[in-house]
Amino acid sequence: MTAATDLDRPASMPAFQEISPGRRFKNQLATVLVGLAFLAALAPLVWLLVTVLVKGLKYVFSLDWWQKSLAGLTPRQFGGGVYHAIIGTLIEGLVCAVIAVPIAIMVAVYLVEYGKGSRLARAVTFTVDILSGVPSIVAALFVYALWVTTFGLPRSAFAVALALVLLMIPVVVRTTEELLKIVPDELREAAYALGVPKWKTIVKIVIPTALSGIVTGISLAIARVMGETAPVLVLVGYNPFINNDPFEGNMASLPLLMTNERLTTTAAGEARVWGAAVTLILIITVFNLLGSLISRLTSLKTK
Amino acid sequence: MSESDTVGRPGGPGLAGAPRGGAAPDTAPEAPISSTPQGSGGNATEDTKVITRPGDKIFKALTVGSGGFVVLMIALIGIFLLIQAIPSLVDDNANFLFSRDWNADPGVFAFGVLDLLLVTVFSSAFALLIAMPVSLGIALFLTQYAPRRLSKPFAYLVDLLAAVPSIIYGLWGAYVLAPALSPISAWLNDTLGFLPIFAQGSSNLEIGQTIFTAGIVLAVMLLPIITAITREVFDRTPPMQIEGALALGATKWEVVRTTVLPFGRAGYISASMLGLGRALGETIAVMIILSATDKHFSWTLFDGGDTIASKIARAAQEFNDPRGAGAYIAAGLVLFVLTFVVNAFARSIIAGHKEYE
Numbered sequence: 101m102t103a104a105t106d107l108d109r110p111a112s113m114p115a116f117q118e119i120s121p122g123r124r125f126k127n128q129l130a131t132v133l134v135g136l137a138f139l140a141a142l143a144p145l146v147w148l149l150v151t152v153l154v155k156g157l158k159y160v161f162s163l164d165w166w167q168k169s170l171a172g173l174t175p176r177q178f179g180g181g182v183y184h185a186i187i188g189t190l191i192e193g194l195v196c197a198v199i200a201v202p203i204a205i206m207v208a209v210y211l212v213e214y215g216k217g218s219r220l221a222r223a224v225t226f227t228v229d230i231l232s233g234v235p236s237i238v239a240a241l242f243v244y245a246l247w248v249t250t251f252g253l254p255r256s257a258f259a260v261a262l263a264l265v266l267l268m269i270p271v272v273v274r275t276t277e278e279l280l281k282i283v284p285d286e287l288r289e290a291a292y293a294l295g296v297p298k299w300k301t302i303v304k305i306v307i308p309t310a311l312s313g314i315v316t317g318i319s320l321a322i323a324r325v326m327g328e329t330a331p332v333l334v335l336v337g338y339n340p341f342i343n344n345d346p347f348e349g350n351m352a353s354l355p356l357l358m359t360n361e362r363l364t365t366t367a368a369g370e371a372r373v374w375g376a377a378v379t380l381i382l383i384i385t386v387f388n389l390l391g392s393l394i395s396r397l398t399s400l401k402t403k
Numbered sequence: 404m405s406e407s408d409t410v411g412r413p414g415g416p417g418l419a420g421a422p423r424g425g426a427a428p429d430t431a432p433e434a435p436i437s438s439t440p441q442g443s444g445g446n447a448t449e450d451t452k453v454i455t456r457p458g459d460k461i462f463k464a465l466t467v468g469s470g471g472f473v474v475l476m477i478a479l480i481g482i483f484l485l486i487q488a489i490p491s492l493v494d495d496n497a498n499f500l501f502s503r504d505w506n507a508d509p510g511v512f513a514f515g516v517l518d519l520l521l522v523t524v525f526s527s528a529f530a531l532l533i534a535m536p537v538s539l540g541i542a543l544f545l546t547q548y549a550p551r552r553l554s555k556p557f558a559y560l561v562d563l564l565a566a567v568p569s570i571i572y573g574l575w576g577a578y579v580l581a582p583a584l585s586p587i588s589a590w591l592n593d594t595l596g597f598l599p600i601f602a603q604g605s606s607n608l609e610i611g612q613t614i615f616t617a618g619i620v621l622a623v624m625l626l627p628i629i630t631a632i633t634r635e636v637f638d639r640t641p642p643m644q645i646e647g648a649l650a651l652g653a654t655k656w657e658v659v660r661t662t663v664l665p666f667g668r669a670g671y672i673s674a675s676m677l678g679l680g681r682a683l684g685e686t687i688a689v690m691i692i693l694s695a696t697d698k699h700f701s702w703t704l705f706d707g708g709d710t711i712a713s714k715i716a717r718a719a720q721e722f723n724d725p726r727g728a729g730a731y732i733a734a735g736l737v738l739f740v741l742t743f744v745v746n747a748f749a750r751s752i753i754a755g756h757k758e759y760e
Contacts, residue, residue, distance in 0.1 A: 123654055130656035134548050137540020141561050141630070144623045148567065148575045206469035214466055224470040226750070227477045233677065233746035234480070234739070235684020237712045240719075241735040242480045245487040249725050266480075269473065299462030327568025329687035330712070334719040355570045359687070362574070377571050384566060 152381060156374030160382070165375065169352075170340035175364045182376050184342040188353035189383065191346050192257050193326040196264035201318055203265075204272035205307070211273075212280040213302055232270035239266040240334040247335075255336050257346040260353075263331035268321050275317030279310035312395035319391030323384040329355035354380040484736040491729030499733060503699050505714065507730040514730050516711065516737050521700050523710040523738070526614045526689065527682035530621035535675050537622070538629035542671070545630070546637040547659055558634065565627035573691030576620035581611030581692065588615050592705060604705035605698040612694035615704040620688055625678040632677065636670030636759055637663050669756050676749030680742045686712040711738045 119127075159165060162181075169184035207224060215221030243263040247253050283306050291301040307314070337350035338360045345351075354376050361372040492499055494512055502515020541561060545554050588608050595601040606613045644662040653661060690713035700708050709717065715731045722728040753759055 119654060123657070127654040127656040130659070131548060134540045134544040137537045138544040138549075138557065138561075140537050141541050141564065141623075141626050145560065145564050145567075147579070148571065151575055151579050152571060203469050203472065206466045207473055210466035210470040214463055215470060220467070220470055220474070223474050226747075227474045229750050230477055230743060230746050231473065233680045233684075233742055233749075234477075235681075235686065235712060235742055237684065237686040237715055238480070238484075238735050238739045238742070241715065241732050242483055244722065244728065245483045245732055246479075248722075249487055249728065250483070266476065269476075273473075297456050297459050299456075299459050302462070323566065327570070329568070329570045330716055333687070333716050334722070337720070355568065355687070358570055358574065359691075362691070373574065377574060380568060381571065384568070388566065 149381075152374065152377045155370075156376075156378035159371050159375030160378050165379075169342045170357075170372070171342070173340070173368075176366050176368055178368045178371060182352075182354065182357060182372070182379055184340065185352040185354045185357040185376060186379065186383070187342065187344065188257060188351040188356070189326050189380070191344070191351070192260045192264060192332070192353055193322045195258065195261035195346055196268055196325055197318065197322050199261065200265040200268040200321075201272060204269045205276050205314070207269070207273045208276035208280055209302055209307075211277050213298075213306070228270045228273050231266065232274070234266065235330070236263070236267055236328050237330040237334070239263045240331040242266070243331070244334055255350075256348065257336055257343075257351040257353075259335040260331050260351075261346065263335055264325040264328060267328060267331075268325050271321040271324065272314075272318055275321075276310070276314050279313040279317070280306060283309045312398045315398060316391040316395040319387050319394065323387035323391075326353075326387070327355065327380060327384060329359060332356040333359060354383070480739065481736075484732055484739060487725070487729050488733035488736050489729075491726055492733055494726065495730070507718070507727050509724065509727060512726075512730070514734075516734050518700050519709055519711045519714050519734060520737065520741075522614065522706070522708045523683055523712070523741075525700070525702070526618050526621065526710060527679055529614065529618035529704065530625055530682045531675060531679050533619065533622035534625035534629055534678060538626050538633060538674075538678075539671060541626065541630045542633035542637050542667075543659060543663070545634050547655070547663060561627050561630050563627075564623065565631075569624065569685060569688045570691070572620050572624055573688035576616055576688060576692045577612065580620060581613075581616045584616055584619065585609055585611045588613065588705060591615075599702050600704055602701070602703040602705070604701060604703040604707070605696040606694050606705060606707035608705060610694070612692055612707055613705045614693065614708070617689050617692040618704070620692060621682045621685055624685065624688065625682055628681055629671075629674045629678040632674035633667065633671045636667040636674075639759060640666045666758075669752050670759055673749045673752040676745055676752065680745040680749065683710075683745065684712055684738060684742050685710075686716045689713040690716045711735070 164179060165181040166186070167183055168179075168181035170180040170182070171184075173180045207228070211221055211224060215224065240263045243259050243266075247259045247262065248255060253259070287305050287309060288301055291305050292298070296304070332353050332355055336353075336356070338352050338356045339350040340352065343349050343351045358373050358376050358380075361369045361376070363369075364372070495514060496511070497504065497506075497513035497515045499515055501517055502513065503518040505514045505516075505519065506512070507514050545558050545561070549557050585608055588611065591601045592603060592608060596603065604613060640663045644666070645658055648658040648662050689710050693709060693713060694707035695709060695717065696707040698706075698708075700706055711734050715735055718731055722731070
């Protein structure tokens with residue numbers, strides 16, 4: 101804090117010269133432009149959130165919305181709910197997390213604890229970087245090529261989860277790696293000095309120390325993949341019924357419901373689209389808040 | 404961080420190995436931990452072999468395996484897409500790279516990726532053109548101009564832009580932003596229409612399902628990505644340089660221009676390239692916003708059309724025969740290669756900059 105104010109205001113005003121009008125003008129212009137740039141980022145954020153809330157919030161207040169599916173409703177009929185899509189979104193997100201999180205944490209452990217400076221570690225870091233830039237549609241096509249064309253298995257929510265795994269791994273590896281790096285080496289050395297094997301040190305000392313941050317990262321990553329649309333579009337069909345089986349049959353999810361109902365050009369269709377948009381934003385918000393809550397509950401006591 | 408590690412790790416085997424003379428020749432990094440109790444107390448019992456516990460071996464194998472798995476994954480993505488694409492490419496009745504028509508119907512089966520590629524690159528470049536200066540401004544605002552206490556919550560607000568799912572950007576862009584932009588695009592078309600880039604395109608300006616709208620939405624989506632990295636780099640400007648500039652009587656802007664910008668330039672460019680990679684692969688927002696068309700792309704912002712990603716997404720529900728799907732997988736392979744190159748390039752820009760770490 102103090103450093104900043106010191107930087108902003110020199111101890112004594114420069115006695116030797118005035119700032120010329122040209123320089124002063126440039127300085128003020130830059131200040132204004134920079135402030136405007138920030139406002140330019142806020143404007144779409146506010147506009148977008150207000151739009152979605154205004155158009156969709158009124159539909160999510162009914163209990164039916166959270167408890168029923170759209171089964172048996174005609175395009176013109178209001179009513180029903182998005183329970184089937186919520187459950188689909190959650191299943192896909194959680195199945196993905198169950199597969200991706202252990203792999204990602206092990207990769208991060210490898211990078212921080214074992215592979216430092218080795219050629220494989222450099223390759224892994226590079227791959228994680230590339231993987232984080234792979235478009236979701238390419239991940240979806242890959243799983244399609246693997247799961248549907250090569251193995252001949254039907255499209256299913258599980259295939260979606262597999263595609264999401266590809267998108268989730270780099271996110272979790274990144275956060276976990278950063279957090280493991282800041283675990284103080286003294287903790288590791290203390291454990292080694294007591295004769296604790298390395299793997300036990302990692303499992304019992306290093307990871308628990310970083311756990312609260314890791315959990316936050318995971319829940320942010322889940323929130324991110326649950327909003328992905330491209331994989332559900334390619335890898336699973338939409339249906340308006342409730343389906344709890346990720347391996348069998350079509351399964352709705354909120355993004356998929358939106359892309360489908362978008363083509364229903366009735367007032368009811370519009371209601372479903374924007375209602376689902378609000379629901380998706382709510383779920384993502386809940387997962388974000390959950391992350392910080394869990395991290396607060398599980399964080400190690402600090403003096 | 405790295406210093407403390409280098410002190411910690413190689414120091415271990417040295418300390419543990421020293422009392423036992425040459426007893427621990429080629430110690431793996433985890434060896435000293437398990438051998439420490441041996442080295443202190445068990446010199447007489449087992450002094451020839453360093454014992455590595457099975458738990459250690461298994462655990463290390465698991466982590467190395469996971470690392471290898473991730474590396475393998477990227478290779479597999481490329482290989483599988485290639486394998487699936489080749490039969491369709493062989494059957495292709497048009498030149499895949501240079502034909503501008505896409506027709507993957509089993510009867511015709513003549514598809515070329517060039518038009519899709521042009522729209523992809525054009526819309527992403529347009530988005531980047533808008534997003535780059537704005538995110539530079541945001542990053543400067545957050546790191547240099549905003550009051551210290553507010554810069555964190557402000558940064559959080561910008562990050563929120565990244566948390567919004569792209570389908571919601573798409574809906575907002577198509578149904579709210581596009582009509583709102585139509586007077587602007589009509590004006591641009593009227594007054595600057597003689598420039599090819601603002602010429603009348605294939606899409607209706609009233610509805611606004613144009614590359615212009617899509618590019619602006621993409622730009623908004625890029626802001627948090629470019630800003631996040633640029634901000635971090637700007638934050639690491641050595642305070643000595645800033646203070647030096649201030650001491651020479653520089654104004655705030657001159658401080659930024661002479662210290663922050665030169666220091667952070669590479670990071671900023673790298674961040675922009677990462678953003679470009681993201682824009683190239685953006686699927687659903689572009690699909691919702693752009694109107695599909697049969698016409699060729701004519702280098703104007705007011706065209707409709709399809710990017711590679713949106714074309715695949717549009718057809719995804721009708722992937723029935725492997726041959727037809729193979730055509731789209733071939734297009735996906737082009738996109739994969741494109742984003743791979745852009746991302747690798749972005750990483751290589753900052754790879755040489757030790758001061759950013």
